[in-house]
Amino acid sequence: MIIVMRKGASAEALAEVKKKIVKLGYQPHVIHGEIRNVVGAVGDERGKEKLQIIASLPGVERVVPILKPYKLASREVQPQPSTVEIVPGLEIGGNEFIVAAGPCAVENQQQICETAVAVKQAGARLLRGGAFKPRTSPYSFQGMEEDGLKLLAEARELTGLPIVTEVVNPRDVELVAKYADVMQVGARNTQNFALLKILGQLDKPILLKRGMATTIQEFLMSAEYILAEGNRRVILCERGIRTFENATRNTLDISAVPVLKQQTHLPVLIDPSHSTGHASLVAPMCYAAAAAGADGLIVEVHPCPEEASSDGPQSLRPDDFQRMMDKLRAFAAVAEREMAD
Ligand code: PEP
Numbered sequence: 574m575i576i577v578m579r580k581g582a583s584a585e586a587l588a589e590v591k592k593k594i595v596k597l598g599y600q601p602h603v604i605h606g607e608i609r610n611v612v613g614a615v616g617d618e619r620g621k622e623k624l625q626i627i628a629s630l631p632g633v634e635r636v637v638p639i640l641k642p643y644k645l646a647s648r649e650v651q652p653q654p655s656t657v658e659i660v661p662g663l664e665i666g667g668n669e670f671i672v673a674a675g676p677c678a679v680e681n682q683q684q685i686c687e688t689a690v691a692v693k694q695a696g697a698r699l700l701r702g703g704a705f706k707p708r709t710s711p712y713s714f715q716g717m718e719e720d721g722l723k724l725l726a727e728a729r730e731l732t733g734l735p736i737v738t739e740v741v742n743p744r745d746v747e748l749v750a751k752y753a754d755v756m757q758v759g760a761r762n763t764q765n766f767a768l769l770k771i772l773g774q775l776d777k778p779i780l781l782k783r784g785m786a787t788t789i790q791e792f793l794m795s796a797e798y799i800l801a802e803g804n805r806r807v808i809l810c811e812r813g814i815r816t817f818e819n820a821t822r823n824t825l826d827i828s829a830v831p832v833l834k835q836q837t838h839l840p841v842l843i844d845p846s847h848s849t850g851h852a853s854l855v856a857p858m859c860y861a862a863a864a865a866g867a868d869g870l871i872v873e874v875h876p877c878p879e880e881a882s883s884d885g886p887q888s889l890r891p892d893d894f895q896r897m898m899d900k901l902r903a904f905a906a907v908a909e910r911e912m913a914d
């Protein structure tokens with residue numbers, strides 16, 4: 574249920590509403606609006622009608638059901654877009670079109686540091702790089718694990734770029750959180766609810782990728798798992814879905830951007846690398862993402878893609894990335910977004 578407070582309702586009235594929600598066995602989530610506050614009361618769907626009683630409390634304007642199965646992620650609960658702070662002075666979902674870039678996997682110090690310097694120079698605001706890799710084959714390179722995280726931290730030290738890196742296994746959450754600024758949930762873990770619940774308890778932004786066979790509703794239910802645990806800093810990422818088409822690695826569902834924008838207040842990024850699988854297709858999809866209203870991109874860049882230990886064919890060389898970024902500015906401007914110099 575959504576409890577809509579009256580304009581100018583007192584802090585005491587809000588506190589009473591929260592107390593009553595808890596007493597009825599639900600969790601209150603307050604969304605502070607410019608004009609009025611609303612409180613989402615979430616919990617067991619059975620018996621939620623008993624929350625109607627709250628309508629009679631002082632300062633309450635009305636109590637309305639949340640129609641979507643995802644609650645805290647919905648625009649019903651929060652009509653205005655969320656901005657997710659990554660580090661002070663850097664947020665996703667605001668006016669700036671944000672680009673995260675870097676290799677699929679961290680391979681060695683020179684590779685990650687050289688890439689970090691190059692992507693920063695081109696205007697990227699975050700550095701990506703996997704230290705735990707969810708590979709299709711158990712015989713493929715699985716990532717450098719903690720050594721990789723340490724190299725990411727070194728690259729952050731060198732460039733000032735915050736790090737986004739994937740956590741694959743719930744038992745590694747604590748370790749990855751020690752180094753990461755943003756924790757990535759990969760497409761293979763979108764519905765790993767045990768992992769999502771743990772990440773919901775962290776005080777850190779989560780980049781949640783869409784699974785290759787998850788509907789938008791299922792994707793938002795996964796976000797809801799994180800939000801329901803109390804972590805509001807969720808960023809969604811469309812990275813392509815499985816279809817019959819095999820000219821591309823996956824099919825980029827670009828319409829997911831406006832659909833998500835209608836249904837959720839959470840920011841949305843596009844991953845043009847895993848969705849296309851080919852470096853030559855990455856730039857057009859970056860422009861499409863900006864034009865469609867995405868909040869940013871996460872792009873794979875490698876100093877020498879032919880030697881990459883994973884995802885070389887879809888990785889941009891630093892000079893191609895620079896050219897893409899230069900052209901991207903015009904698309905971002907048309908979408909009324911700024912980009913850093
Ligand atoms: C990645 O970002 O390197 C990755 C494995 O992505 P996805 O989970 O989208 O396949």
Ligand code: MN
Binds near residue numbers: 677847873884
């Ligand atoms: Mn990859």
